[in-house]
Amino acid sequence: MIVELVTIGNELLNGQTTDTNSAWMAQQLNLAGIQVSRINSISDSRESILGILEETEARADVVIMTGGLGPTSDDVTKPVLCEFFNTELVFNTEVLKHIESLLAKKSCKINEYNMKQAEVPESAVILHNEAGTAAGLWFEKNKKIFISLPGVPFEMKGLITKRVIPALNKIFSLPVIHARTIITQGIFEAQLAEQLKDFESELPENISLAYLPSPGIVRLRLVIRGDDLKKLVNDIDMQIQKLQHIIPEYIVGFDDDTFESIICEMLSDRSQTLSVAESCTGGTIASMLTAVHGSSKYFKGGIVAYSNEIKKDQLAIEPSLLDRYGAVSKQVVEDMAINTRLLFNTDFSVAVSGIAGPSGGTDEKPVGTTWISVSCKESTVSSQFRFGDNRDRNIKRASVTALNMLRKMIIEQDIIALKGLGL
Amino acid sequence: MIVELVTIGNELLNGQTTDTNSAWMAQQLNLAGIQVSRINSISDSRESILGILEETEARADVVIMTGGLGPTSDDVTKPVLCEFFNTELVFNTEVLKHIESLLAKKSCKINEYNMKQAEVPESAVILHNEAGTAAGLWFEKNKKIFISLPGVPFEMKGLITKRVIPALNKIFSLPVIHARTIITQGIFEAQLAEQLKDFESELPENISLAYLPSPGIVRLRLVIRGDDLKKLVNDIDMQIQKLQHIIPEYIVGFDDDTFESIICEMLSDRSQTLSVAESCTGGTIASMLTAVHGSSKYFKGGIVAYSNEIKKDQLAIEPSLLDRYGAVSKQVVEDMAINTRLLFNTDFSVAVSGIAGPSGGTDEKPVGTTWISVSCKESTVSSQFRFGDNRDRNIKRASVTALNMLRKMIIEQDIIALKGLGL
Numbered sequence: 041m042i043v044e045l046v047t048i049g050n051e052l053l054n055g056q057t058t059d060t061n062s063a064w065m066a067q068q069l070n071l072a073g074i075q076v077s078r079i080n081s082i083s084d085s086r087e088s089i090l091g092i093l094e095e096t097e098a099r100a101d102v103v104i105m106t107g108g109l110g111p112t113s114d115d116v117t118k119p120v121l122c123e124f125f126n127t128e129l130v131f132n133t134e135v136l137k138h139i140e141s142l143l144a145k146k147s148c149k150i151n152e153y154n155m156k157q158a159e160v161p162e163s164a165v166i167l168h169n170e171a172g173t174a175a176g177l178w179f180e181k182n183k184k185i186f187i188s189l190p191g192v193p194f195e196m197k198g199l200i201t202k203r204v205i206p207a208l209n210k211i212f213s214l215p216v217i218h219a220r221t222i223i224t225q226g227i228f229e230a231q232l233a234e235q236l237k238d239f240e241s242e243l244p245e246n247i248s249l250a251y252l253p254s255p256g257i258v259r260l261r262l263v264i265r266g267d268d269l270k271k272l273v274n275d276i277d278m279q280i281q282k283l284q285h286i287i288p289e290y291i292v293g294f295d296d297d298t299f300e301s302i303i304c305e306m307l308s309d310r311s312q313t314l315s316v317a318e319s320c321t322g323g324t325i326a327s328m329l330t331a332v333h334g335s336s337k338y339f340k341g342g343i344v345a346y347s348n349e350i351k352k353d354q355l356a357i358e359p360s361l362l363d364r365y366g367a368v369s370k371q372v373v374e375d376m377a378i379n380t381r382l383l384f385n386t387d388f389s390v391a392v393s394g395i396a397g398p399s400g401g402t403d404e405k406p407v408g409t410t411w412i413s414v415s416c417k418e419s420t421v422s423s424q425f426r427f428g429d430n431r432d433r434n435i436k437r438a439s440v441t442a443l444n445m446l447r448k449m450i451i452e453q454d455i456i457a458l459k460g461l462g463l
Numbered sequence: 464m465i466v467e468l469v470t471i472g473n474e475l476l477n478g479q480t481t482d483t484n485s486a487w488m489a490q491q492l493n494l495a496g497i498q499v500s501r502i503n504s505i506s507d508s509r510e511s512i513l514g515i516l517e518e519t520e521a522r523a524d525v526v527i528m529t530g531g532l533g534p535t536s537d538d539v540t541k542p543v544l545c546e547f548f549n550t551e552l553v554f555n556t557e558v559l560k561h562i563e564s565l566l567a568k569k570s571c572k573i574n575e576y577n578m579k580q581a582e583v584p585e586s587a588v589i590l591h592n593e594a595g596t597a598a599g600l601w602f603e604k605n606k607k608i609f610i611s612l613p614g615v616p617f618e619m620k621g622l623i624t625k626r627v628i629p630a631l632n633k634i635f636s637l638p639v640i641h642a643r644t645i646i647t648q649g650i651f652e653a654q655l656a657e658q659l660k661d662f663e664s665e666l667p668e669n670i671s672l673a674y675l676p677s678p679g680i681v682r683l684r685l686v687i688r689g690d691d692l693k694k695l696v697n698d699i700d701m702q703i704q705k706l707q708h709i710i711p712e713y714i715v716g717f718d719d720d721t722f723e724s725i726i727c728e729m730l731s732d733r734s735q736t737l738s739v740a741e742s743c744t745g746g747t748i749a750s751m752l753t754a755v756h757g758s759s760k761y762f763k764g765g766i767v768a769y770s771n772e773i774k775k776d777q778l779a780i781e782p783s784l785l786d787r788y789g790a791v792s793k794q795v796v797e798d799m800a801i802n803t804r805l806l807f808n809t810d811f812s813v814a815v816s817g818i819a820g821p822s823g824g825t826d827e828k829p830v831g832t833t834w835i836s837v838s839c840k841e842s843t844v845s846s847q848f849r850f851g852d853n854r855d856r857n858i859k860r861a862s863v864t865a866l867n868m869l870r871k872m873i874i875e876q877d878i879i880a881l882k883g884l885g886l
Contacts, residue, residue, distance in 0.1 A: 059502075069478075078504065153653045230576040323767065324750040329745070346749075346762050435754070
């Protein structure tokens with residue numbers, strides 16, 4: 041089965057909007073055993089929509105489109121679909137009822153733009169859109185399936201999960217694909233590839249390996265194809281065991297794990313708590329941690345000590361330390377970590393102080409210089425890093441690195457505790 | 464001139480990675496007067512790369528590709544380019560020197576993967592990649608231009624800005640496109656469209672209007688085409704003046720403005736300072752503000768008071784208030800704002816307390832219920848909001864709404880100050 045995605049919208053082609061829908065759809069389809077073979081982003085003009093419908097009809101079995109179903113006049117998908125499938129717009133009372141009930145919840149009155157959304161192509165099967173006012177549409181032509189969904193991400197998501205994938209599952213006997221992701225931290229892509237050279241050359245033919253780098257993290261993705269899921273799972277697990285022997289020090293998690301989800305699980309399981317003191321990361325670590333549902337179980341809070349004044353007043357950093365060593369120093373970041381832990385009465389704490397850039401660097405401490413400290417009752421560990429010259433990436437790398445240092449400290453404390461029990 | 468983008472990588476088609484490169488390239492090209500007509504994402508197999516090269520050769524004048532130039536074995540773009548352009552890989556000493564100097568900075572030794580990156584197709588013009596080890600490649604065939612760039616975003620960005628756009632500018636006489644974005648907050652897309660119905664129908668034919676909704680914000684994008692930039696700028700400005708009469712209360716900024724950049728400019732200009740107290744937004748507001756270079760001029764810091772204990776201990780919230788009204792209440796959020804402002808000794812403060820979800824809601828305070836308070840010496844303003852049931856969007860909407868309340872308070876204070884001066 042060949043599946044293509046089509047995202048429609050001038051905002052994608054002028055760069056005003058990033059196409060996040062495609063990646064999300066591709067991921068969900070992939071998990072359901074459906075491999076997307078191509079993604080096409082086109083303008084919302086009659087010509088380009090008709091063009092891509094003809095093109096994908098020749099190339100694919102299933103075409104999933106998003107965008108252009110909205111209530112405003114730049115949304116032209118519906119009339120063009122009618123033209124291509126030789127049908128016309130008809131008023132659908134079920135859809136109208138649904139729109140009215142959604143608007144009532146937001147205390148909005150229905151207007152003519154909302155009314156237009158109740159018009160749907162006559163030959164389409166309607167895919168009920170719980171989350172929004174634009175219905176999903178399902179067409180069939182010459183044994184090919186065309187699905188048109190709204191471009192608003194959370195509306196599209198509900199339709200893909202609840203309507204599209206279950207329907208495709210009924211029609212096609214899907215091949216079995218199994219994928220695992222291994223998350224590494226602290227090593228560059230080329231250096232990782234060198235360490236995994238033999239591993240890679242020994243991989244069976246039905247397993248592929250991809251390297252996916254992002255600031256501070258390289259993900260390794262192993263994908264296996266076959267027909268017996270149990271065997272596939274087993275085969276991939278064997279490869280992961282191999283990796284755990286080759287690069288144990290760099291593996292930090294698997295699949296959808298993020299540092300924030302790993303920390304959430306580790307500390308919640310241990311009934312331990314965390315606080316943070318952030319200077320250059322400016323709240324990013326706290327924001328990452330609290331993005332995870334359930335973080336309130338272990339995360340008590342933190343201080344964004346962006347100015348030196350706040351470091352002194354709120355974190356009780358000695359003015360003499362700031363004067364002598366500067367805010368980006370081992371001495372200051374250690375006291376930030378220790379004082380925050382005591383102030384917030386938590387088991388662990390993390391502190392970061394650095395020069396995110398693009399300006400503010402010196403010869404001795406160039407832009408990217410960052411001190412990170414993690415602290416618990418038993419020990420405090422601090423390290424200096426030299427990240428790059430890009431503010432955004434420096435903030436991300438510092439945040440990820442700090443959370444990895446915390447992860448290592450939690451594991452270290454477990455080992456010490458076990459040793460203390462004579463285990 | 465017809466321009467297409469091609470992003471190469473299995474990680475795009477299985478959804479492991481979101482294609483952010485295309486949007487960025489499209490935006491930069493657009494600003495330079497180059498309209499992208501289509502974006503294609505394909506797998507990194509020989510067949511699909513050869514296929515898209517043939518397809519785009521027939522359709523476009525300029526094709527810009529990213530991805531597959533890395534050092535690992537899943538990067539196949541270079542040999543396939545050689546096949547298509549009938550050339551071969553040759554060792555380039557200039558590129559090698561550059562790779563060595565980059566690795567030296569990171570204290571890494573060159574390995575065979577890095578060495579492979581010094582091999583480039585003989586017939587290609589080399590585009591020097593300051594930021595990374597994979598050179599950009601420029602091919603010409605039958606008067607068509609093909610450009611191949613690394614997929615690592617910051618490397619691609621440097622190449623587009625410093626090499627590709629200047630080179631295209633020399634070759635083509637680019638049409639004049641002028642675009643402005645008007646940022647609105649506090650109104651839904653359909654309601655906005657209703658208010659702008661007449662405005663839209665009266666727009667001249669060479670101006671287009673698009674609605675770009677995101678959590679808490681709807682962007683309006685006006686694009687004009689013509690040949691005289693001065694006239695185009697003038698024509699769009701007239702339309703913006705019209706909008707300022709129709710929806711003055713919803714317009715919060717223009718173009719690349721973000722709430723964080725607007726606040727940074729407003730408070731820096733006034734030499735005033737800000738602190739934040741975040742509960743459900745968990746550091747997101749601080750993180751947004753500090754993402755802007757120069758935020759240290761006005762932003763002193765904040766407290767992420769995620770647990771009630773921290774609200775009491777660090778923000779001096781009366782335990783009786785928490786007991787009687789709960790953490791998500793006018794009483795608590797107001798005290799959070801006032802106490803933070805006093806504690807951090809700032810001119811303004813922002814406080815947020817809400818139920819981000821997905822659980823934790825009650826009948827009286829369902830998930831999405833959020834109290835926001837902004838405070839300055841002269842006044843404290845608090846409002847309750849009912850956002851939705853999605854954690855991530857609730858955090859974003861609360862953050863954006865809080866910053867808009869702050870923006871309004873700063874303007875309000877200006878007006879009061881002017882009145883005080885008898886102006």
